[in-house]
Amino acid sequence: MSNAAATRLWLAQRASAAVLALCVAVHLATMILAVRGGLSATEILNRTRGSSAWAAFYAVFVLSVSIHVPIGLRTVAGEWLAWRGRAADLTCLAVGIALLVLGALAIAAVTR
Amino acid sequence: MTAQLQVRVWRGGADGHYQTYDVPRRDAQTVLDVVSFIQRRLDPTLAYRFACRVGMCGSCAMSVNGRPCWTCRTHVSKVAPSDRLEIAPLANLPIVRDLVTDMREFFDKWARARGRFEPTRTRSDDLARIEPASPPRRAVDRAIECIGCGVCYAACDVVAWNADYLGPAALNRAWTLINDARDGARRERLSAVAGDAGCHACHTHQTCTARCPMHLAPTASIAGLKRATTIAALRGEL
Amino acid sequence: MTAPGWRNRGDAAYWAFLVHRISGLLLSLFLPLHFLVLAQALRGEAALGALLRWSQTPPVEASEVALVFLLAAHLAGGLRLLFIEWGGWRAEAQPALLALSGGAAAFCALAFALNLF
Numbered sequence: 001m002s003n004a005a006a007t008r009l010w011l012a013q014r015a016s017a018a019v020l021a022l023c024v025a026v027h028l029a030t031m032i033l034a035v036r037g038g039l040s041a042t043e044i045l046n047r048t049r050g051s052s053a054w055a056a057f058y059a060v061f062v063l064s065v066s067i068h069v070p071i072g073l074r075t076v077a078g079e080w081l082a083w084r085g086r087a088a089d090l091t092c093l094a095v096g097i098a099l100l101v102l103g104a105l106a107i108a109a110v111t112r
Numbered sequence: 113m114t115a116q117l118q119v120r121v122w123r124g125g126a127d128g129h130y131q132t133y134d135v136p137r138r139d140a141q142t143v144l145d146v147v148s149f150i151q152r153r154l155d156p157t158l159a160y161r162f163a164c165r166v167g168m169c170g171s172c173a174m175s176v177n178g179r180p181c182w183t184c185r186t187h188v189s190k191v192a193p194s195d196r197l198e199i200a201p202l203a204n205l206p207i208v209r210d211l212v213t214d215m216r217e218f219f220d221k222w223a224r225a226r227g228r229f230e231p232t233r234t235r236s237d238d239l240a241r242i243e244p245a246s247p248p249r250r251a252v253d254r255a256i257e258c259i260g261c262g263v264c265y266a267a268c269d270v271v272a273w274n275a276d277y278l279g280p281a282a283l284n285r286a287w288t289l290i291n292d293a294r295d296g297a298r299r300e301r302l303s304a305v306a307g308d309a310g311c312h313a314c315h316t317h318q319t320c321t322a323r324c325p326m327h328l329a330p331t332a333s334i335a336g337l338k339r340a341t342t343i344a345a346l347r348g349e350l
Numbered sequence: 351m352t353a354p355g356w357r358n359r360g361d362a363a364y365w366a367f368l369v370h371r372i373s374g375l376l377l378s379l380f381l382p383l384h385f386l387v388l389a390q391a392l393r394g395e396a397a398l399g400a401l402l403r404w405s406q407t408p409p410v411e412a413s414e415v416a417l418v419f420l421l422a423a424h425l426a427g428g429l430r431l432l433f434i435e436w437g438g439w440r441a442e443a444q445p446a447l448l449a450l451s452g453g454a455a456a457f458c459a460l461a462f463a464l465n466l467f
Contacts, residue, residue: 001307001308002307003303003304003306003307003308003309003310003350004303004306004307004345004350005307006306006307006308006312007306007307007312007341007342007345007350008345010312011342011345011346014342014432017428017432018432020425020428021425021428021429021432024421024425025425027421028418028421028422028425028458028462031418031462032418032458032461032462032465033465035462035465036465040399040402040403041395041396041398041399041401041402042395042399044398045395045398065381069374069378069381072374072378073375073378075313076371076374076375078274078308079270079273079274080273095378098382099381099382099385102382102385102386102389103385105385105389106384106385106386106388106389108389109388109389109390109398110388269364315367315371316363316367316431316434316435317361317363317364317367318361318363318364318444319361319363319364321441322361322363329439329441331434331439332438332439335434335435335438335439338435339435339436
């Protein structure tokens with residue numbers, strides 16, 4: 001990977017991190033304020049079902065995570081497993097796609 | 113009865129071993145004094161480097177109790193409270209023999225980071241006018257005193273994990289040149305210090321800054337390179 | 351091959367890095383499970399409800415507190431890095447930055463734990 005391409009990857013991770021900072025802040029606040037004495041399916045779905053606002057929010061969340069996680073895993077694989085090169089890059093890309101698909105399923109499930 | 117130090121010293125190459133020597137403690141003794149005593153009085157086959165012995169040249173850098181430092185400026189009383197010392201060659205560099213490391217890769221990476229000034233004027237041109245208080249010149253002044261001792265390089269985990277990583281010293285030097293208004297290789301240098309082997313591989317452990325005997329902050333210089341390369345990348349100049 | 355032996359650790363910023371990296375790794379392992387659990391709602395509210403009732407045992411709830419800590423720690427650590435890279439590095443500010451991110455993460459985990467019980 002060229003230095004310029006690796007820089008763009010790093011930038012994508014930082015940019016997605018900035019977006020995630022907002023998403024995670026909202027998510028943490030929701031968890032802390034909404035979870036009282038345990039979590040129930042009704043409580044979750046009452047908030048999210050049929051809500052296009054929550055769907056939009058979680059869509060941004062899932063997209064950012066699908067960018068942020070694979071790039072981070074790629075760095076860890078390179079430094080701690082000495083796994084670098086095309087195979088490592090493609091595996092991380094596959095992880096990103098998997099997160100995108102699973103995330104989309106989860107959003108569909110709770111916001112229908 | 114003089115107190116004795118129990119000193120374990122690395123002998124041999126990469127597949128070597130520690131050898132223990134008994135060295136008498138003295139007032140104001142430095143680790144370099146200890147190594148010199150061993151080589152002159154106990155074991156003349158011990159190989160080690162030093163030059164100025166007064167904290168100016170950086171040649172005596174070694175690993176003392178696991179931390180890289182200048183042995184001429186490291187007092188035994190500070191690092192061996194229980195009369196034990198472990199002395200090894202600098203980490204992250206190939207061992208030539210005993211306490212001597214091969215510094216070639218350290219300086220090769222300096223060159224790969226384009227750590228060399230590229231002039232834009234000749235002797236027939238006017239002198240460049242640089243305002244000493246300007247932010248770029250201040251940034252240079254904060255980082256320019258590096259003497260290439262290798263302590264930061266030996267302290268860096270990313271250097272240990274990533275053989276291509278240019279390292280704190282090379283990147284720090286590149287930062288001083290990026291901020292030098294007289295230099296003519298800004299674009300090529302930003303390209304050279306970007307990417308998986310460059311400033312973006314730094315994870316801000318800050319061990320380099322904690323260990324630097326000149327009290328420089330490669331962490332700050334590398335953060336500056338991250339900003340400069342980001343702006344260059346967004347402008348399509350990388 | 352270079353000199354063997356342990357590398358002397360103890361610098362606070364190194365531990366902050368370790369927490370940040372390990373929390374990121376653990377969160378990336380948790381995330382697919384999280385998505386799969388939520389997707390159970392596609393099978394109807396009862397399916398999700400059954401799963402969530404199972405999760406109301408002390409060991410699972412303790413791991414939820416841990417997960418909240420991991421998420422808050424990863425966020426706080428990340429914000430610290432963004433500040434160092436873009437807000438400028440100053441030697442005097444480093445201990446405060448570390449304390450701030452550690453404290454914020456602990457606060458979130460505690461707030462969640464207290465609400466849980």
